[in-house]
Amino acid sequence: MRELDAIINQYELLKNEGTQSVLATVVHVEGSSYRRAGARMLVDEFGNITGAISGGCLEGDALRKALHAMYQQKNKLITYDTSDEDDAIIGAQLGCNGIIQVLFESLNYQDQMNPCELLKKVIAQKDPLAIVVQFNLDKIKEQYGTSMIIDEKSTFWGKKPEQELLEQILEQSQLVLKENQSVFAELSLHKETSHIFIQIYQPPVKLIIVGAGNDAQILAQQADLLGWDVIVTDGRPTHANKERFTSSCQVIVSKPGETLENIEIDQRSCFVLMSHNYNYDLAVLKLLLDEQKIPYIGLLGPLKKYQRMLDDLKEGGFELKDEILKKIHAPVGLEIGAETPAEIGLSILSEIQSVLTGKTARPLKEKSTPIHEKKDNQFKKVNVKLN
Known part of the structure; x- marks a missing residue:
């Protein structure tokens, strides 16, 4: 069973039991990390975890952050810097040398468009989809979270943003689906800046x-x-x-x-x-x-x-x-x-x-560049034009 399927299965159980839960999603990585953007884990109120956002070095602190987001019923963006070898919070010192942004979203079971309800639609599809996660690196700003899923016909499910923003998200999503490559974008609208992670989802092989x-x-x-x-x-x-x-x-x-x-x-x-x-x-x-x-x-x-x-x-x-x-x-x-x-x-x-x-299957030690291309982590700057 794929990790996302396991998360949704557990979500359904927690929802039926009325057990509170939080979805944690890696929304951006700068440098090296064991898991890349799009990695997810589900945390319930008793501290049980389904899925993973790292090789184990972040889960302990992430559990505490998840419970805090659950208590406040508010989305939170947390930054982990694994390049800091003296960071006692991370502790494992795996040498990943990366800065990881993790978004914690408290799940409202009454909301039919909550993140896991959208992801439930994702795993039911047989075609590629774009998963849109909106966040803001300025942590005092609102963290909208997992908001939409979009198909190759620009049909979307989720919470509709302002029309001008929607048009840009749809345009970027079509590029993601065409190129089979996730993208990070920095959007400017009304002199306000926000960030989005548009993840390419491919159905199972x-x-x-x-x-x-x-x-x-x-x-x-x-x-x-x-x-x-x-x-x-x-x-x-x-x-x-x-x-x-x-x-x-x-x-x-x-x-x-x-x-x-x-x-x-x-x-x-x-x-x-x-x-x-x-x-x-x-x-x-x-x-x-x-x-x-x-x-x-x-x-x-x-x-x-x-x-x-x-x-x-x-x-x-x-x-x-x-x-x-x-x-x-x-x-x-x-x-x-x-x-x-x-x-x-x-x-x-x-x-x-x-x-x-489309990879060569050669030994990674023969690769002179980073395992993951740095250009894939860059935020594309997009100025949203008003109609």
Whole structure:
């Protein structure tokens, strides 16, 4: 289960029990930090925590700040400076060397537009969304908090700001959705300055495993731990059944030519063909060649198997365009010396992650620049024009 799903599940329990709670969100990071902007945790009145905003160094003090915000029923912005090695509050001295802004929002269960109600809508969507969090680095100013979610059609849910401000937020949100990159902006309106964090939300990766062997079982478990949506399909009911796979997996028994009939494909749908049956895998691959949205197709097995498939496809009259061939990864996975099914699963999932994020998968020690680009943390200055 993904962290955001766990937070919303816990929120529902607390709401039903009438237990007060606060949502803490990292809204900006300058420098290094274990968690980036968009990390969240839910704190209840008894001090129980769901989620995390750091590697553990901030949670203790953040719990106290959350309870204080709960007592005052007021949003609060707190700054943590992990570059101060003498800071006894943080204490862990992890050497992150960053300045972290955390927004604490007390949750009103009667408000159908409170932050967690908006996030509940977010996790129910199957398309990318922009999550808008309004705050102010001048802590004496009002901290509006998580206020809106916006889709690719500029449809929004939440608390509508002034029209001029809304227009700028919608414009910036469309850039976020187009570029798949969160943004920080400093907005000026009526000589007042406020800040917004517009977070890109991508729905879970959908991993479709073709084949229900023992190695597929392990791969499904590993993907489930990542919070991915897993679908397993195979023609053998003895293998493709709920007893063999985690409860969250969708298991489909079908002939290879019918594989896609019960699967909704989107831009996060990744396929791994590992039935250990050449003809079965080939038949499914033929179906996938016409699916433009698919970003990744992995084929388990040696290179000669893939080369044989290409020959058979050409003889069958299939057009193998470069844009399709670039999506096919055969043999599947990164070269990490994988031998066991679990190691092979790690290799496959790592490759899928690198493809979806557009990263090189090289060792971080070979990277001469910071892990996270500093330009991504800069506030874009936007002057809101009055109509």
